[in-house]
Amino acid sequence: MIDLNLREIRAFVAVAQTGSFTRAATRLHLSQPALTVQIRRLEELIGTRLFDRNSRSVALTAAGRELLPLLQKSLYDMENVLHDARALGDGSSGKLRIACLPSFASSVLPDCIRSFARTLPGVTFEIRDVVASVVNQLVRNEDVDLGVTGGEVDDPALDVLIAGTDQLCVVCPRGHPLAKPRKVKLADIVRYPLVLTAAGTSVRAVVDRALADADVEPTLTCEPTYMMTAVAMVRAGLGVTVLPGSAREVHAEPHLVARPIDDARFTRPIALVKRHGRSLSKAASAFVDVVARQLGQATPDRSHTSRIGRESHKTALRPIKSIRLE
Amino acid sequence: MIDLNLREIRAFVAVAQTGSFTRAATRLHLSQPALTVQIRRLEELIGTRLFDRNSRSVALTAAGRELLPLLQKSLYDMENVLHDARALGDGSSGKLRIACLPSFASSVLPDCIRSFARTLPGVTFEIRDVVASVVNQLVRNEDVDLGVTGGEVDDPALDVLIAGTDQLCVVCPRGHPLAKPRKVKLADIVRYPLVLTAAGTSVRAVVDRALADADVEPTLTCEPTYMMTAVAMVRAGLGVTVLPGSAREVHAEPHLVARPIDDARFTRPIALVKRHGRSLSKAASAFVDVVARQLGQATPDRSHTSRIGRESHKTALRPIKSIRLE
DNA sequence: CGATCTTACGGGATTCGTAAACATA
DNA sequence: TATGTTTACGAATCCCGTAAGATCG
Numbered sequence: 003m004i005d006l007n008l009r010e011i012r013a014f015v016a017v018a019q020t021g022s023f024t025r026a027a028t029r030l031h032l033s034q035p036a037l038t039v040q041i042r043r044l045e046e047l048i049g050t051r052l053f054d055r056n057s058r059s060v061a062l063t064a065a066g067r068e069l070l071p072l073l074q075k076s077l078y079d080m081e082n083v084l085h086d087a088r089a090l091g092d093g094s095s096g097k098l099r100i101a102c103l104p105s106f107a108s109s110v111l112p113d114c115i116r117s118f119a120r121t122l123p124g125v126t127f128e129i130r131d132v133v134a135s136v137v138n139q140l141v142r143n144e145d146v147d148l149g150v151t152g153g154e155v156d157d158p159a160l161d162v163l164i165a166g167t168d169q170l171c172v173v174c175p176r177g178h179p180l181a182k183p184r185k186v187k188l189a190d191i192v193r194y195p196l197v198l199t200a201a202g203t204s205v206r207a208v209v210d211r212a213l214a215d216a217d218v219e220p221t222l223t224c225e226p227t228y229m230m231t232a233v234a235m236v237r238a239g240l241g242v243t244v245l246p247g248s249a250r251e252v253h254a255e256p257h258l259v260a261r262p263i264d265d266a267r268f269t270r271p272i273a274l275v276k277r278h279g280r281s282l283s284k285a286a287s288a289f290v291d292v293v294a295r296q297l298g299q300a301t302p303d304r305s306h307t308s309r310i311g312r313e314s315h316k317t318a319l320r321p322i323k324s325i326r327l328e
Numbered sequence: 329m330i331d332l333n334l335r336e337i338r339a340f341v342a343v344a345q346t347g348s349f350t351r352a353a354t355r356l357h358l359s360q361p362a363l364t365v366q367i368r369r370l371e372e373l374i375g376t377r378l379f380d381r382n383s384r385s386v387a388l389t390a391a392g393r394e395l396l397p398l399l400q401k402s403l404y405d406m407e408n409v410l411h412d413a414r415a416l417g418d419g420s421s422g423k424l425r426i427a428c429l430p431s432f433a434s435s436v437l438p439d440c441i442r443s444f445a446r447t448l449p450g451v452t453f454e455i456r457d458v459v460a461s462v463v464n465q466l467v468r469n470e471d472v473d474l475g476v477t478g479g480e481v482d483d484p485a486l487d488v489l490i491a492g493t494d495q496l497c498v499v500c501p502r503g504h505p506l507a508k509p510r511k512v513k514l515a516d517i518v519r520y521p522l523v524l525t526a527a528g529t530s531v532r533a534v535v536d537r538a539l540a541d542a543d544v545e546p547t548l549t550c551e552p553t554y555m556m557t558a559v560a561m562v563r564a565g566l567g568v569t570v571l572p573g574s575a576r577e578v579h580a581e582p583h584l585v586a587r588p589i590d591d592a593r594f595t596r597p598i599a600l601v602k603r604h605g606r607s608l609s610k611a612a613s614a615f616v617d618v619v620a621r622q623l624g625q626a627t628p629d630r631s632h633t634s635r636i637g638r639e640s641h642k643t644a645l646r647p648i649k650s651i652r653l654e
Numbered sequence: 655c656g657a658t659c660t661t662a663c664g665g666g667a668t669t670c671g672t673a674a675a676c677a678t679a
Numbered sequence: 680t681a682t683g684t685t686t687a688c689g690a691a692t693c694c695c696g697t698a699a700g701a702t703c704g
Contacts, residue, residue: 006333008331035662035698047410049413049417049418057703059704064425065416349684350682361672361684365685
């Protein structure tokens with residue numbers, strides 16, 4: 003194994019280019035005798051003279067002439083890689099892999115990425131919008147760097163970086179009785195036929211538990227897989243549905259209204275998680291900061307009851323204020 | 329400027345590949361704490377963690393994962409270049425550029441190359457067969473590593489490595505009066521019409537000086553540029569010619585005889601030269617040795633008078649014994 | 655003789671190995 | 680608790696800069 007220093011190659015290149023030890027030493031910010039030693043070391047390492055030199059002239063030997071372009075290219079490549087490595091290190095480049103709940107992916111996440119890209123434009127993203135259980139699995143397997151998941155996180159393989167809650171809303175047509183009262187209670191909701199997303203999502207888990215708690219059994223009209231389907235069914239008058247307030251689908255229908263449910267059980271835990279035992283890259287922790295800031299700005303205000311339609315489209319790029327930091 | 333050691337990259341690769349500091353240290357013949365320090369140095373240099381590690385597991389970080397293939401490739405390339413460099417250094421590869429008199433190029437040189445290639449097959453050759461003055465100029469300009477030149481060498485820019493003489497021969501038809509006598513003298517030759525190669529060659533210079541010395545003026549039938557032309561003219565009966573005994577053309581005509589001239593002035597100095605102040609590569613000095621050995625074997629014997637024809641073709645690959653070491 | 659490379663040498667930084675401390679499954 | 684990483688520290692080495700020496704044009 004050849005123990006070589008990049009400095010020695012730089013020294014060789016510098017002497018070859020300047021044709022003088024003295025000038026090369028100046029360029030390298032080195033004393034000239036030190037350069038002599040470096041070149042000699044390199045020559046001994048390689049096993050041949052690289053320069054024919056005397057007090058008046060320095061010239062490449064045959065071996066040096068053949069080696070110069072090769073070593074120069076290797077040095078250049080290596081320096082490029084190290085440069086890239088530094089960029090990776092300080093977070094100014096790299097790829098951030100994120101698994102994310104669909105509701106978050108379609109609401110807060112795009113703004114986070116936009117905001118993030120303003121300060122670190124070199125970072126690219128790989129987003130996977132999947133249900134909570136898959137998010138957890140992807141983070142566990144280190145297939146992603148960060149995960150936005152729903153439900154309680156009690157997996158020791160997962161570290162919670164940001165915890166929050168997502169306010170669940172009841173979605174009903176404008177003019178529906180539920181659109182009127184100041185506070186919507188669980189008891190009010192179960193009076194109407196319900197459309198609920200299929201089992202497996204964290205929202206459905208929350209709703210089922212709350213219903214079981216209250217020992218009520220609502221009429222289930224339908225159990226679609228996608229939230230957008232649920233919205234369409236409500237629009238068609240098949241009943242009302244319960245969705246995360248952060249979900250973009252909630253605001254997609256002009257004739258529907260979303261109202262927060264005044265019941266502590268109807269909040270869904272949301273967490274930004276990473277794999278336990280794995281550190282975050284600079285870029286990743288910068289992203290965590292961005293998400294925290296984005297959510298920190300969020301004020302749980304009337305936007306829950308905001309009417310859907312042109313107004314909401316105007317503000318479509320602003321974060322949806324359903325998620326609250328804990 | 330990043331001051332990096334190849335050892336540190338090897339350490340990174342080894343740990344990444346083995347997934348363990350201990351195993352990597354063993355592979356690198358290093359104590360494990362030393363490895364820890366090396367990795368830490370590299371991490372500080374790059375500015376980011378490369379491994380997430382605790383007492384039970386070692387895993388690449390995101391940055392490490394992206395960097396590993398890049399650094400591995402750079403390391404691989406660099407090691408290849410260094411390997412090639414060593415091969416260049418010990419003479420087992422490289423290109424040898426030689427400028428050479430045509431007579432030498434067609435006689436002794438091919439055997440030297442063949443003999444050389446047996447021990448150092450990795451070395452390639454670039455041969456230029458040119459007249460003496462051009463040989464000298466090419467060596468002076470460092471366009472070639474070695475030169476085989478004719479005539480006295482008094483250029484301070486040229487170092488003589490091997491000095492020898494080339495016996496000049498008179499070439500005449502079999503049965504010609506000059507083919508008979510035991511010793512051929514200058515006076516014998518000038519009785520016949522002469523074919524002499526054109527001015528500029530070292531042979532012509534030698535002959536001209538000898539003739540001037542003796543104050544004789546021969547009949548010049550023709551002054552061809554190429555020795556082969558001279559031989560053809562002698563074959564056609566236009567006269568006799570004087571050629572270096574080493575020239576292959578001398579033996580190309582079955583009906584001609586070459587006889588050494590018994591006159592000290594009819595020897596042409598031959599020298600293997602290099603550029604003054606430039607060292608020889610390992611391969612080059614090995615080649616000088618081969619040439620010396622080849623010429624050392626040469627015995628200035630009856631081969632001068634050897635009849636031309638099938639016999640000479642049989643021995644065509646053996647060195648032509650006209651050149652004598654000094 | 656002057657410009658430039660080489661050698662000599664002392665001080666400081668680097669790097670190694672040993673031993674002890676520390677951490678995690 | 681056992682395995683494996685990190686920290687601590689002394690010793691050897693490496694590497695630089697200064698100063699003196701050597702060499703070629």
